[in-house]
Amino acid sequence: MKAYILKRLLSIIPVLLIVAVIVFFIIHLIPGDPASVILGEEATPEDVQTLREELGLNLPIYEQFIHWFAGIFQGDFGNSIYMNMPVLEAFVSHIGPTLSLALLAQSISIIIAIPLGVIAAKRRGTNVDQLFMIIAMLGLSIPSFLLALLLMLIFGVNLQWLPVAGYSPVSTGLWSHLQFMILPAISLGAIQAAVISRMSRSSMIDILSMNYIKTAKAKGVKDRVVVYKHALRNAFIPILTILGETFGSLITGAVVTETVFNLPGIGQLVINAIVRRDYAVIQGTILLIAFSYLLLNLIIDLLYGLVDPRIRLSRK
């Protein structure tokens, strides 16, 4: 087992190397540079040139790359030109909201989706099944920003039950933190729930038609035990895959939701950095996101082993 984990961790390194090279060169080949963004509309071309030199942006690109790359091995991802802080610090300070949003949204989607999918699978073909799947279809079709704005309008502006936008870290109080996170979490979670519920339903339908399920029922095992203990556990592998994918996309920054609700998360960090051409932040953040995603995949793979003993044993 340990050898497996070690092998997987080592295999992350070449991937990150490739990501680093690609990201760096793409960002630098895109037109636009931070100096003109910093200095504003009516700055003279002369001033812009001077600032470029002071920021080291006129050095040959290979030199800039080597300088940045060497720094990474020492844990130095460079400094944000715009925010005057180390990139690592910017990343760490922005990960809180995204992590919280991802966990909350994922929890909401699991709580909604799995029961929904299971019940729909059990009552396959009935009105209940069709209703649930229509709701799921609605959830899939609605764009996240539209749902976000609708929720904001109803609960923030009209009912004034919750704040419209903004963020309060957990450290200043759990309840105030949740107040800001509920609407964004629902707007993301509801849509994820649609995806997960459909996957749960189809996976469950497959399992429920298996012979061993019929055997268990024939033997007189209680319905609930059949469904939740035997069927669900077997159906869980594809569900786990979907969960991993959706969580991954949440972690990599639900940019639209973060922008609409003004959450200072990773998504906002990357978008702002791109608009400002803050090279170090874009490069460092994308690299760190890639790393998180690869790590997440490893964890999901290990979880497979937990859920399904056959996979665990085949690894030995």
Added chain:
Amino acid sequence: MKLKKNSNYLILFLLLLTLLIVGCSSENTSSSSDVSKGGSTTEASGGTIKVAYPTQPQSLDPHATTAEATRDAAKLIYEALVTLDSNYEVMPQLAESYEVSEDRKTVTFKLREGIKFHNGNDMTVADVIASMEKWGTNKAELGEHTWNEIDAANVKLTLTEPSSLIMYFLADQGNIAAIMPKDIVASAGATGVEEYIGTGPFEFVDWKQDEVIHFKKFEEYQPDTDEANGLGGKKEALVDAIDWHFVADSSTRVNGLMSGQYHFSHMLSYDSIPQLENSKGSVVDVWPYGLEGLVFNKKSGVFTDVKLRQAVNYALDMEVIMSSAFTSDEFYTLESSLFLPNQTAWYTDAGKENYNQKDLEKAKKLLKETGYKGEEVVILTSRDYEHHYNAAVATQQQLEELGMKTKLDVYDWPTLLERRNDPEAYDIFYTGFSTTSTPNQFVFLDSETAWPGWTENAEIDRLLSEIKVEENPEKSLSLTAELHSVMWEDLPIINTGHNSRVSGHSEKIEGYKTMLGPIFWNVSLKE
């Protein structure tokens, strides 16, 4: 049938959703007009004003950048020797008085006494000199110059070339000549100072990147005795603090204003106005911004020929362009002058016979004379600023009607900024120019600045240098009129008209005014 039953559920569900939205919306009230009038200061109310601002500046150091995002926030904490009154004329601020010498090469400033910095230290002549020297680096309008101490309360600026406009330059709001402590100036880096210490009515507390800047009332602020006027005069912090939030999404800024989460939201989209006017508790502010300019590439390409520029100018219908960009004539004025009518020292309608001709026949005739062979005209634009984009699209249509072949190149704003510098990359781009105090402060007129578009008109250069040294205000005005005539003949840019932007504030805000951005001194919060 089963299917029908389920679609009934669906319809019921959607109906409920709609009812929920509609039933809960606020009552209608008549729309209130924008800026409150009257200059009397209200009692200090305490409280914290919550501001929703669209973009985060890189730095609050006004010396380091012309960015509006810096200027709007820096106004709270910094002051300069002189500033602008409501007619864009110079008035003293940290200087008690100033005197320009006969030969207009020297300005002597008497500094106000007892001015304190936010760090508790007194403002001294040394601080003034250090700040002005830092501000003055690379300023072409100043030329070679020196600052000298006369005594503890007086300082002198000496120019090598005489200038009648020097006071306007020192009062410039694009790049505020903020006075900062000497040691902070000395430790400033390439992108500005490391610490934000000024003399203004509010002081800087902290900055959470991409979230919020906290300002608080500066208890030891020394207000001017003159009545509040434009950006100067008596300024008082009537609230305890200001939270300057960065909210990128304009719908969120509107929603936050309506829900009461923000007291002030800056730069709202024009189509959110009906929504705001219908909601209780919000007031819409319409504030003059400046002009919308079509800039020609005069260095390379088809528009090196002035006749072709004139053909375009004859063809364009400014009403169509301005209404496409700014939606309603509440937000634009068809005005040929570079200045506002209330800028009486400079306003002139000279050249207006060439403005908004919308004579397609005349334009086509002129086009033929130029020998235009159907070369593709590239219009550079960006969707990051919808009004510039819409103006570009409207222009493209009209150029096609004129008989020109066109292409719209759409990029994001930073890319556009870079491509603007490449003479081979475009023929036209649109941008906005803020109202300024003098003709010399517009970046697109002179040939020395080499601003994108590359104006090279000897006549304009001559007029600008004459205006710079002209003593007689009447003569300055007639020179400016001549400048306008030349501009409308030679067309370095086409001023398509003046426009306003929209912000909104809560009814709880009292005393709000606006000039080149929002003003939060002399503003109190009702509870």
